[in-house]
Amino acid sequence: MRVRKLTFAALAVAAGLSLTACQNGEDDMGQSAPSSAAGASSTSGGSGSGGSGGSGQDGAKDSGGQGTAAGTGSNVNSKIGKCRTDELEITASDSTIGGDTDGTVAVQLKNGGGRDCVLSGYAGVDLKTSAGSLSAERTGEKATPMTLKDGKSVYFGITYPINESGGSGVRITGLVVTPPDETKSVTLDWPGAATLPVTDGSGSQVKVGPMGSAGQGEG
Secondary structure, eight states, X not given: OXXXXXXXXXXXXXXXXXXXXXXXXXXHHHHHXXXXXXXXXXXXXXXIIIIIIHHHHHHHHHHHHHHHHHHHHHHHHHSXXXXXXXXXXXXXXXXXXXXXXXXXXXXXXXXOSSSOEEEOSOOEEEEXXXXXXEEOEEOOOOOOOEEEOTTOEEEEEEEEEOOOXXXXXXXXXXXXXXXTTOOOOEEEOOOSOSEXXXXXXXXXXXXXXXXXXXXXXOO
């Protein structure tokens, strides 16, 4: 009986030790598993924040930068530039009205450049004559900037004294027109009277008005 009691006691102690070891193992595993899971979560979060999240923010910045650049480019492209000589179809016609003391030539500038453009101020006007080049003087009228739509026209006027002296006068052989703010000119046939009266040379007898001054307006 004593031997059996000792055997049972030994088994009970061994079973207790085994149960305690199992519980400790489970506790260790329970603590280790959440720690490992937390570590994985942290790594994934770090990757999301530093990877996809960072890329998303950088992408937003890049997109914003491109948007700004596009906006700037769009503003530049939408800004209407001045009319260039090569974009304008320039013609001249006699617009003298019977009874006027002065002759009038209307110069037409038609926008054929495929875009709207701005004309501002006075064109340069020179007459080719038998006595040399004669530059027209500005009338002094206020020049208002205008947008010339593609395909539309604007006119300005040139006035000059009619030769009623009975003499041969100064023969006009051509008209040179330089659009406002341009250096390139076009040479046209002179459509007005054939001659100018001879003067003493004090000031120009030929006058030029600003854009829109010929009366036809835009057409």
